[in-house]
Every structure is written in structure tokens, then in C-alpha cells.
Amino acid sequence: MLSKKLFAVAFAAVLFAAPATAQERTAVKKGFDLANGSRKTVLVMRPTVRVGAQSTGGMFEPNGDWTEQSKKNIELALAKIQGKLGNKIVVAPEAFGDGARLTEEYAALFAAVSQSVINYQFFVGNRLPTKKRDNKADIFDWSLGSGVANLPGAKDADYALFIYNKDAYGSTGRKLLQAVALLGPGIAVKSGEHAGYAGLVDLRTGDVLWLNADGAMGADVRTAEGADKRVGQLLEGFPGSQPEKTSVTTSAVAKP
Amino acid sequence: MKRSRIALAAATLIMPTLASGTPAVTKSAPPPPPPYAGVYQPRGVDEIGMWRDQDEEERQLSKSPLVIRDEALNSYVKGVLCTAVGPDRCKAARIYILRTPVFNATMAPNGTMRVFTGLLLRMRSEAELAAVLGHEFGHFESRHGLNRFKAARSGTDLLSWAAVLTSMSGSYQAQSSFNSLQLSVYGGLFHYQRDNEREADLLGLGYLNASTLRPQAASQVWQNVMGEAEASASARGLRKPRFDAIAFTASHPPDAERAAYLGALASPEGASRDDGAARYAKAMSSWLPLFLDDQIKLNDFGASEYIITMLSSGGWTAPLWCARGDLYRARGNQRDLVAAVEFYNNAVALDPKLPEAQRGLGLALLKTGRASEGKAALSRYLALKPDAPDAAMIGMLTAKDS
Numbered sequence: 001m002l003s004k005k006l007f008a009v010a011f012a013a014v015l016f017a018a019p020a021t022a023q024e025r026t027a028v029k030k031g032f033d034l035a036n037g038s039r040k041t042v043l044v045m046r047p048t049v050r051v052g053a054q055s056t057g058g059m060f061e062p063n064g065d066w067t068e069q070s071k072k073n074i075e076l077a078l079a080k081i082q083g084k085l086g087n088k089i090v091v092a093p094e095a096f097g098d099g100a101r102l103t104e105e106y107a108a109l110f111a112a113v114s115q116s117v118i119n120y121q122f123f124v125g126n127r128l129p130t131k132k133r134d135n136k137a138d139i140f141d142w143s144l145g146s147g148v149a150n151l152p153g154a155k156d157a158d159y160a161l162f163i164y165n166k167d168a169y170g171s172t173g174r175k176l177l178q179a180v181a182l183l184g185p186g187i188a189v190k191s192g193e194h195a196g197y198a199g200l201v202d203l204r205t206g207d208v209l210w211l212n213a214d215g216a217m218g219a220d221v222r223t224a225e226g227a228d229k230r231v232g233q234l235l236e237g238f239p240g241s242q243p244e245k246t247s248v249t250t251s252a253v254a255k256p
Numbered sequence: 257m258k259r260s261r262i263a264l265a266a267a268t269l270i271m272p273t274l275a276s277g278t279p280a281v282t283k284s285a286p287p288p289p290p291p292y293a294g295v296y297q298p299r300g301v302d303e304i305g306m307w308r309d310q311d312e313e314e315r316q317l318s319k320s321p322l323v324i325r326d327e328a329l330n331s332y333v334k335g336v337l338c339t340a341v342g343p344d345r346c347k348a349a350r351i352y353i354l355r356t357p358v359f360n361a362t363m364a365p366n367g368t369m370r371v372f373t374g375l376l377l378r379m380r381s382e383a384e385l386a387a388v389l390g391h392e393f394g395h396f397e398s399r400h401g402l403n404r405f406k407a408a409r410s411g412t413d414l415l416s417w418a419a420v421l422t423s424m425s426g427s428y429q430a431q432s433s434f435n436s437l438q439l440s441v442y443g444g445l446f447h448y449q450r451d452n453e454r455e456a457d458l459l460g461l462g463y464l465n466a467s468t469l470r471p472q473a474a475s476q477v478w479q480n481v482m483g484e485a486e487a488s489a490s491a492r493g494l495r496k497p498r499f500d501a502i503a504f505t506a507s508h509p510p511d512a513e514r515a516a517y518l519g520a521l522a523s524p525e526g527a528s529r530d531d532g533a534a535r536y537a538k539a540m541s542s543w544l545p546l547f548l549d550d551q552i553k554l555n556d557f558g559a560s561e562y563i564i565t566m567l568s569s570g571g572w573t574a575p576l577w578c579a580r581g582d583l584y585r586a587r588g589n590q591r592d593l594v595a596a597v598e599f600y601n602n603a604v605a606l607d608p609k610l611p612e613a614q615r616g617l618g619l620a621l622l623k624t625g626r627a628s629e630g631k632a633a634l635s636r637y638l639a640l641k642p643d644a645p646d647a648a649m650i651g652m653l654t655a656k657d658s
Contacts, residue, residue, distance in 0.1 A: 050309070050312075052305055055409045055412065055413060056412075056413040056416055056417070057409065057411070057412025057413045057414075057415060057416045058412065058416070059408065059409050059412055061301075061302065061305060061409070062305030062306060062308060062309045063301060063304075063305045064298075064301075064304040064305045064307065064308035065301075065304070067305075067308055068308075100319050101319045101320075101321065103319075104316055104319040104320070105319075105321070108316075173413060177416055177417065177420060180420055181420045181423075184420060184423070184424040185420065185423035185424045185426075187420065187423060189416075189420075
């Protein structure tokens with residue numbers, strides 16, 4: 001009675017099921033602005049980090065060592081970037097009992113909500129008509145509900161920052177397949193998958209204030225420098241930050 | 257055309273490796289339990305990666321609202337596992353009881369065992385539960401999760417190369433060879449999974465043969481499963497299900513086959529051993545109403561009726577009559593409501609202090625036009641359980657003018 005997941009994954013991953021083109025997008029809730037140096041406290045929730053390889057057939061091969069390393073790198077990079085964000089960053093306390101259960105539930109809820117934003121509002125393909133209208137009217141209106149105020153550590157903070165990051169580095173076999181497929185029949189096979197998103201949630205109201213989703217990021221999170229760059233990409237357009245590039249002032253500015 | 261031959265040659269090379277882990281299901285002698293090699297740690301990139309993934313999932317699972325955290329129930333189920341596989345082995349497993357009314361249990365590669373309440377509801381004895389838990393532990397001890405991951409990876413690797421080569425050739429024949437290759441790879445993977453299940457069945461039986469419990473119970477589990485499936489199908493007016501056919505995508509061997517080989521290989525001298533049915537019934541007694549309630553809400557009349565009847569084989573109790581009343585009242589034809597009244601009355605006769613029976617009785621009576629008796633029963637319910645979550649709503653039904 002082992003889980004059937006493995007086969008589902010194998011079937012889904014097989015071959016050229018490459019998702020749509022490179023996608024990246026940021027949105028800010030209307031009217032929200034976090035001025036640089038406004039001395040707000042941002043609570044960083046435990047980041048979800050999965051790093052592994054991509055087999056020739058496209059399956060995700062989890063790699064414990066890479067994941068550990070990347071997780072450490074990303075946490076260090078978050079601490080380093082603090083200055084640039086212009087606000088105080090606090091790591092969420094390790095909770096026990098009911099607090100831990102609540103944290104887990106909100107992490108799952110945020111994951112579900114952000115997936116909905118990504119699928120139904122952000123990227124071409126599956127957007128809902130109502131959300132397309134929202135896009136035109138500059139509306140970004142999602143919430144986790146005011147229950148977030150009960151999260152452990154929420155009392156001493158203003159916002160919560162959730163981070164998700166998944167990397168699958170193309171294996172040698174996958175890269176070979178990619179080359180042969182391109183040279184021979186001219187089929188484009190995608191090698192590697194580097195997706196992630198980061199979101200800021202108001203700890204009083206539960207509103208999602210800012211969300212940045214990137215389906216194709218660069219930099220190697222397994223190295224310290226790579227992780228610095230990656231965290232920079234994940235927090236691109238963070239309200240009140242001082243980006244290296246031109247700042248994102250209007251909401252929903254992105255490549256289609 | 258040449259290329260399609262290359263693809264096929266590759267297929268014939270790889271298919272044997274897919275099947276190489278296939279255990280030969282010997283049906284001649286009862287399998288002895290394998291020698292215990294100690295709690296193992298993950299080895300190699302794949303296994304360490306899988307364990308890390310599973311550790312993260314277990315971290316979430318441990319905080320899930322589905323988990324039943326009652327200490328007595330957890331230590332009892334753990335105790336049954338330890339009786340089955342021995343005190344050394346059972347240290348490697350961590351059990352989580354999930355409130356899910358489905359007959360299942362799973363084992364993750366890192367030793368996370370999930371036991372569904374639907375399984376606990378259907379087992380009749382410690383020996384039956386031990387057979388299922390031993391089977392799951394067998395998956396862990398033989399590293400089936402890892403082996404299946406590797407098999408799926410080789411299979412999909414092969415198919416991707418074959419797909420590229422096929423599109424390079426572009427001929428009709430190459431396409432047709434690719435299609436049959438695809439079928440044989442997927443078929444091989446499912447076949448491999450079924451063989452893993454057979455191996456785990458035999459390992460589970462091996463533990464049970466060497467334990468203090470009655471190994472014949474393992475076969476009984478699958479006979480009961482077939483009985484339930486038949487009852488469920490016949491209540492819905494469906495054709496009798498076949499228990500000997502193997503579908504292409506079947507994840508497990510057919511139930512009849514499992515019942516047969518588990519019965520044949522159970523150690524004959526174990527037949528006189530205790531199966532712990534009384535201990536099991538005692539441990540589950542306080543949980544039965546909850547498990548039955550979840551089962552009834554699945555809306556599977558035949559299966560629920562089968563389970564209630566099975567549970568009543570040792571004598572009817574008030575909670576069982578009450579559950580049967582709930583089942584009939586949920587189906588809700590007028591004849592069902594009349595039957596439900598009878599069942600609730602039986603429950604009340606056995607235990608007048610059972611609030612749920614009074615509630616069901618009152619509601620069923622109201623719907624069959626016996627309002628004054630119904631209101632009286634509902635008032636008794638409110639008196640027995642004044643802080644019931646639905647007290648306000650039931651209170652409206654008992655009001656004089658309604």
C-alpha cells in the first residue's frame with residue numbers, strides 16, 4: 001500500500017511536459033507602501049526549500065546534501081539582505097504544540113493561496129476572467145484571514161514573509177537528451193527547473209500585501225554567492241526595498 | 257526503421273533490469289522472517305534525498321489536524337506492531353493514526369507509518385491488524401519505496417530516449433514500436449509494484465508466523481475485504497466484483513490471490529494461538545462510535561451495513577444499534593426511517609443514557625409522523641447532553657407549538 005504518488009509523478013514528468021515559457025511576476029496590494037526605513041518588523045517564516053536533480057525522464061530526484069546546503073545558504077542570504085530591505089527581519093520562533101499546528105496550517109494556506117494567485121491571476125494560460133479584469137484595474141486582493149494574528153511571534157511583528165524555493169538541476173542525462181533532441185528532431189526539451197515565490201502578509205488583517213513569483217530563476221543556491229543572488233531575485237520588487245534595477249512602482253508589472 | 261530497432265533493443269536490455277528485483281513468490285513453504293540487520297540508515301544520494309523529503313513531510317504530518325493524538329490508542333497500535341515484528345524492529349517505525357475512513361495504511365521510506373482509522377474500524381483482532389502493519393513494515397525493511405523510485409526513473413529515462421529517437425526516424429513503424437515500448441515499460445512498472453506488494457505480504461506473514469499471534473488472520477483480512485466489496489456492490493445493484501482479475505494499472509495483487517497465498521502459507525501450528533480479538537475490541541470500544549460515524553457519512557450503504565453486522569457478531573451493543581439507526585436514517589426512505597426507529601429503540605433498551613440514540617430516535621419519529629413521542633425523545637437527548645453543539649437547533653424542534 002505504498003503511495004501511488006511515485007507513479008503519478010513518473011507519468012506527469014515524463015518527457016516534454018515543459019511548462020509555459022519563463023515567467024516572472026510581482027504584484028502589490030493597492031495602497032500598500034512600505035517606506036524604506038519605516039522600522040517595521042518582518043517575521044520570516046520557515047522557508048520551504050527543495051533542491052535536487054532532474055532525471056533524464058524529467059523526474060525530480062531529491063538530494064539531501066544539496067537541500068541542506070541551500071537551506072543554510074538561503075537563511076544566511078536573508079540575514080545579509082536585511083539592510084537592503086530597510087526593515088527589521090526576525091526569524092519566526094520554533095513553536096510547539098498548538099502554536100506549531102497553527103503555523104503549519106497557515107504555511108499550507110499561504111501555499112494554496114499563492115498557487116491560486118499564480119495560476120488564476122498571474123500567468124497566461126489558466127487565468128480567470130474576473131482576475132483578468134482585476135489585472136486591468138490594478139487590483140490585487142487576496143487574504144489569509146485575520147487569524148494570522150494568533151501565529152507564534154505575530155504579536156511582536158508587523159508582517160510575515162513566506163518563501164518557497166524548488167530547484168531541480170538537470171542531470172547529465174537530461175542535458176544530453178536536450179542536446180540530442182534539439183540537434184536531431186529539433187524538439188525543445190527543458191532541462192532543470194528553478195521556481196519559487198515569496199509573499200508578504202499583514203499580520204493584523206491577513207491580507208497578502210505583496211507576492212513575487214518566478215518560474216525560472218538563475219544562480220546556483222548550492223553556493224553562498226548563488227544564494228545571495230537567488231534571494232535577491234525572490235525579493236525582487238519587495239516594497240520599500242532598494243533594488244539594483246529600476247524600482248517597481250505600479251503593481252502587476254511584469255513580463256506576460 | 258533502424259532506429260526503432262535500436263529502441264527496441266534498448267528496451268529488451270532494460271526491461272530485465274526492471275524486473276530483476278522481482279521476488280519469486282514461492283508458494284511451497286511458509287517464509288521465515290528475514291534475519292534482523294538492525295535499524296538501517298539511508299545510503300546513497302537517492303535514499304538520503306528521499307529520507308530528507310520524507311522527514312520534511314513527517315514534520316508537517318506530526319502537526320496535522322487529521323492525526324489522532326490520543327496516547328492510549330497510539331501506544332496500543334504501536335504495541336500491536338511490536339508484537340508482530342518484534343521489539344527491535346518496531347523501534348524504526350513512528351506511527352501516525354489519521355482520521356480518514358478508508359481501509360489503508362502506508363509506510364514511507366524513512367519509517368513514517370500512517371494508519372487510517374478506516375483500517376482500525378475494519379480489523380477484528382490484534383492478529384489482523386498485525387498482519388497489515390507487518391506488511392507495511394515489510395515495505396520499509398525491503399526498501400520498496402527506494403526500489404520503485406529507481407525503477408520508475410530507469411523506465412522514464414528509457415522512454416524519453418526512445419521518444420527522441422522515434423521522432424528522429426519519424427516513420428510509422430517507429431511510432432508503433434514506441435507505443436508498444438511505452439505499454440511494456442508502464443506495464444512493467446505496475447507489475448513490479450504488484451510484486452513488491454506480494455513480497456511485503458510474505459514478509460508480513462513471516463513476522464506473524466514467528467510472533468505470538470495467530471497467522472491465519474492475514475488471510476481473513478482479505479476475505480473480509482472481499483465480503484465488504486461484494487456487499488457494497490450488491491446494495492448499489494452493481495455486478496459482483498471480480499477478485500481474480502488484474503487490471504493493467506492495478507497497484508496490488510487481486511484480493512482473492514492474496515487471501516489464498518496468505519492462507520496457504522500461514523504456519524499451521526500457529527492456528528491454535530490467540531488472535532487477541534477481545535483485547536482489540538476493548539481497545540477500540542470507545543473509538544467505534546466516531547469511526548462508524550465517519551464511515552456512515554461515506555454514503556456507502558452496503559459496505560457500512562456489512563461492517564456493522566460484522567462488528568455485531570460478538571453481540572449487539574447500544575452504539576452499534578445506534579450506528580445502524582444512523583445509517584438507515586441517512587438513507588432516509590420512509591421504510592428506512594421506520595427501521596431506524598426500531599434500531600434506536602433497541603439501543604435505548606440496552607442503554608437509556610446514550611444521548612445519540614435518543615437524538616436519532618426523536619428525529620426519526622418526527623419524520624414518521626409520531627411527533628409527541630419524537631419530541632419526548634429529543635427532550636431526553638437535551639437532558640442527557642445539555643451542552644450538545646446542536647442543542648439550540650434541537651431545542652426548536654421540541655418547542656410546544658412546532
